Amino acid sequence: METLLDRARQAGMVVMLDACIGRERFHSIAASVATMERFARRGSEPVVDRGTLETWARSLESGGAREVAAAMRRALDA
Known part of the structure; x- marks a missing residue:
């Protein structure tokens, strides 16, 4: 570590x-x-990598705003 x-x-x-x-x-x-x-x-x-951002973008594009918001909150709390 x-x-x-x-x-x-x-x-x-x-x-x-x-x-x-x-x-x-x-x-x-x-x-x-x-x-x-x-x-x-x-x-x-930022604590998120490019792959995570791409996943979030795809999710937003398909209407998954709540899931992305929850994932972003978890990343902010990390």
Whole structure:
């Protein structure tokens, strides 16, 4: 499972372990402003892929608005 720290590393940030106190781990994260902006935008990308959008479009075209709305709500809650 990808963690928030993994995502920060993938975005080009430097993640350092500063301390362990008991089971708690403390990290510092360093990055340029541009890298932090990319990281912030990445979290706002849609959670649905192209195939899902195509399925929803076909369903809407055939009158399945309620089903699509329910699926969209589930995706928004994910």
